[in-house]
Amino acid sequence: MGKGGVQLDRLRESLLILLLVVFLQSCVMLAKNKDYYPFDTSQLDTLIPGKTTAAEVTEMLGAPSSIVKLSNGNAYIYRHSLTKGTGLWLVLVTFGNYDKHKDQIVIFFDKNDVMTHYGVTRDAHKAAYGLPF
Numbered sequence: 001m002g003k004g005g006v007q008l009d010r011l012r013e014s015l016l017i018l019l020l021v022v023f024l025q026s027c028v029m030l031a032k033n034k035d036y037y038p039f040d041t042s043q044l045d046t047l048i049p050g051k052t053t054a055a056e057v058t059e060m061l062g063a064p065s066s067i068v069k070l071s072n073g074n075a076y077i078y079r080h081s082l083t084k085g086t087g088l089w090l091v092l093v094t095f096g097n098y099d100k101h102k103d104q105i106v107i108f109f110d111k112n113d114v115m116t117h118y119g120v121t122r123d124a125h126k127a128a129y130g131l132p133f
Contacts, residue, residue, distance in 0.1 A: 029087035030129060036065060036080045039105065041122065047107070047115060054113035061105070070108075073116070078105040082124040086131070101127040 043060050046052075057076060058064070064076035081102035088095045101123040108116045 025090075027087075027089040029085070029089075031083075031085040031087075033083040033085075034081070035083075035102075036078075038080045038103065038124070039078055041103075041105070041120060044105070044118065044120065047118060049115055049117055052115040054109050054115070057107055057115065064107075073108060073110040074113070076107045076109070078107075079103070080124055082127040084127045084129045086129050097130045099127050099130060101125070 039061060046060070047057070054074070054076065061078055065079040066077045068075040068077065079102055081100055083098065083100040085099070086097045102121070103124045104121045105118060107118040110116050
C-alpha cells in the first residue's frame with residue numbers, strides 16, 4: 001500500500017473518531033423535588049370525629065396547605081408531593097421521564113370548627129426514577 005493509502009486510512013480513522021465523539025456525547029440527569037414536608041399519618045389516630053377541633057388539628061399537623069370554604073363548614077387540605085425526573089440528552093435527541101405522586105389529607109369541619117371526617121391518600125412513595133423511553 002502506498003503513502004496515499006496510509007494517509008487515507010488515517011483520515012478515515014480520524015473522521016470515525018470525530019463522529020463517535022460528536023454523536024455519542026450525552027448527558028444524563030436525575031432530579032428530585034419535594035413540595036411541603038411529609039406528614040406523619042400515625043397522628044390521625046388521635047382525631048375523633050365530632051370532638052376534635054380545627055385548632056387542635058392545626059396544632060398537631062401545622063398550617064394546612066389550603067383551606068376550602070364549604071357551605072356547611074371548611075376543609076383543611078394538607079399536601080406533600082414528591083417528583084422524580086430522569087433525562088437523557090444526546091446530540092440530536094432528548095428523552096425525559098417525569099413521575100409525580102402525592103400524599104394528601106383532607107379534614108372536614110362543620111360550621112363550629114369541629115371535625116366531621118377526613119380522608120387520606122398516600123402515594124408519594126410511589127414516585128420513581130425511570131427510563132425515559
